[in-house]
Amino acid sequence: MLEALRSVVDPATGQDIVALGLVKNVSIASGKVKFDLFAGDLAIGDDELSARIQKLIGELPWVEELEFRALEATPADIPASAQAPSAETPAHNPLKGQDAPAAGMPQAKHVIAVGSGKGGVGKSTVSVNIALALMLRGARVGVLDADVYGPSVPLMLGASGHPLINAEQKILPIERSGLKLMSMGFLLQPDQAVVWRGPMIHGVVRQFLSDVDWGELDYLIVDLPPGTGDAPLSLIQALPLTAAIVVTTPQGVAASVAQKAMSMFERMGIRTLGVIENMSYFICPHCNKQSDIFDRGGGRQLALAKGVAFLGEIPLDERMRQGGDLGQPVVMADPEGELALRFREVAANIALQVEEGVGAAH
Numbered sequence: 560m561l562e563a564l565r566s567v568v569d570p571a572t573g574q575d576i577v578a579l580g581l582v583k584n585v586s587i588a589s590g591k592v593k594f595d596l597f598a599g600d601l602a603i604g605d606d607e608l609s610a611r612i613q614k615l616i617g618e619l620p621w622v623e624e625l626e627f628r629a630l631e632a633t634p635a636d637i638p639a640s641a642q643a644p645s646a647e648t649p650a651h652n653p654l655k656g657q658d659a660p661a662a663g664m665p666q667a668k669h670v671i672a673v674g675s676g677k678g679g680v681g682k683s684t685v686s687v688n689i690a691l692a693l694m695l696r697g698a699r700v701g702v703l704d705a706d707v708y709g710p711s712v713p714l715m716l717g718a719s720g721h722p723l724i725n726a727e728q729k730i731l732p733i734e735r736s737g738l739k740l741m742s743m744g745f746l747l748q749p750d751q752a753v754v755w756r757g758p759m760i761h762g763v764v765r766q767f768l769s770d771v772d773w774g775e776l777d778y779l780i781v782d783l784p785p786g787t788g789d790a791p792l793s794l795i796q797a798l799p800l801t802a803a804i805v806v807t808t809p810q811g812v813a814a815s816v817a818q819k820a821m822s823m824f825e826r827m828g829i830r831t832l833g834v835i836e837n838m839s840y841f842i843c844p845h846c847n848k849q850s851d852i853f854d855r856g857g858g859r860q861l862a863l864a865k866g867v868a869f870l871g872e873i874p875l876d877e878r879m880r881q882g883g884d885l886g887q888p889v890v891m892a893d894p895e896g897e898l899a900l901r902f903r904e905v906a907a908n909i910a911l912q913v914e915e916g917v918g919a920a921h
Contacts (some may be wrong), residue, residue, distance in 0.1 A: 561585075561728060561770045563615045567608070569601050576601070577728070585724040590623030590746065592616060598629040605629060621746055621763060667701070667779040669801040669913055671832070672794075674824070676816035678785035681837040682806045683711045684883055685873065686782040689804075689835075690738060691890035692899070692906035698777040701732060703767055704742030705794050706784045713744040717886020721745060722771075729772035736891060739774070741767050768798070795827050802830045802916060804870065804909065807858045808838045814857035821865055832912040833868030834858045835905060838875040868912050871905035874898070 564582055565575040576582055576596065585594040598608060608629065616625045673686040683706065690700045704712035713719060718735045722745055725731055732739040743763070773779065783794055803824045807817035821831050836858025841850045852875060862869035873879075876898055882888045889898040 562766050563619060564612070566615065567603075567611055569603065571601075582728055585728055587722060587724070587730065587746065590621060591626070592622050592624070593626045595628050595630055619763070621743070667773065667776040669777065670779045670781060670799055671909070671913075672781045672783050672798065672800050672803040672824075672829070673806060674783040674803055674820045675785050675806045676818065676820040677813065680785075680806050680808050680813060680817075681873075681879070682785065683715060683782050684879060684888070685806050685835055685837055686780055687712060687715050687883075687888050688890045688899075688902040689906050689909065690778070690780045691736075691888060691894075692902040693778050693780075693909070694736075694738060695890070695894060695903060696906060696910065698910075699775060701739035701741070701773050701776050701779045703779060703781045704740070704744065705767075705781050705798075707743045707763065709784075710742045710744035711883075712740060712742050712782060714886065715883040715888060716740065716891075719745075725772055727772065730770050731772055739776070741771050741773075792823070792827075795824075795829065800829050802832045802913065804832050804835060805861075806835045806837055807861060808853045809836055809840075809851070809857040810854045811857055813853070814861045817858075818861060818865070821861075821867075830916060831865070831867050832909060832916070833870040834862040834865075835870045836872040839872035841875040868908060870908045870912070871901060873901050873905070 561577050561582065565577045567576045568574065569576065569579065572579065576598075581597045581601070583595045583597060585592075587593075596608075596612070598605070601608065603611075612627060613625065616622055673682055673689075675682045683704075686702065690702045694700045702712055704710045706712075713733075716735045716738070718733050718740055720733060722730045722733060722741070730741070732741045733745055734740065781794075781798060781800075805817050805820050805824075807813050817834070824831050836856075838853055839851075839858070840855060841852050842848070843850065858872065859869045876889075878889055878898060882892055889896065890902050893899055894903075
């Protein structure tokens, strides 16, 4: 939302209304946006200003209602330190080994996308649990739920509520056990569907990056929509990605589709850290017999064929489903349990691959 308002420039100063600190008291809840605009000193007519703001905010696909007040500004209302962003700020390009994020981008050392060639492989469950496992290693972690069509991260983590706005007019991510979260699920009604095309998704994800106060993070885990179509491509273009992880189930058909996701990342110039095989096998709780319901080894074979790391295998277990439904992922509910230890091994492998990649870049 603030990104859209940055296109309203005061002709007298050449600075936008956000940089001037004129947008105050922002509130976002259930598609309704409210804010105050201290517009008394702007060299823009009231009618023109109102029409421009109505148009800009009205074009944001997630906004259902807008309410703003144009108030008289005094010098005390405008911070003396407010300056337009410098044109010399270096862009964040992790593929070239630059560590400094671009202006407005998250201060995250590593932005890692979790993708899959198809739905139904447990990508969001894996994303949430590896994020928690990385936290257990002492890392500062955030999760960006970029699956705007089916935002499930809030439910899986038992997180709810509407994001607040801080004094710098940045959206504060929702926190759950120290894990920072942002998702369309926090902005929509539970039964509200998202019917958008790629450019709209691109815009809202850019806002999740530039308008959210993520703070300093070691990892920002991005849960992508499934597939290799318009939505994930638009998101990848909007994200300052360090690398990607591909999730698959063992059977040949799933692994072959996951290979397409790897090819998509490769074409976009993004390194694939490795492959995680989910639902690798099932151990009957009654007879303790192992069954390879979805075959076995497809993820490992895919990693070998593509020359990337095999990050680990996660068994099919009803506790995974129960944890997601109850908002208590297995790594959170039982961090020393067998399932959590699997994710902790995967997190250790991810950290190793990231460190080796950074070393190679420099």
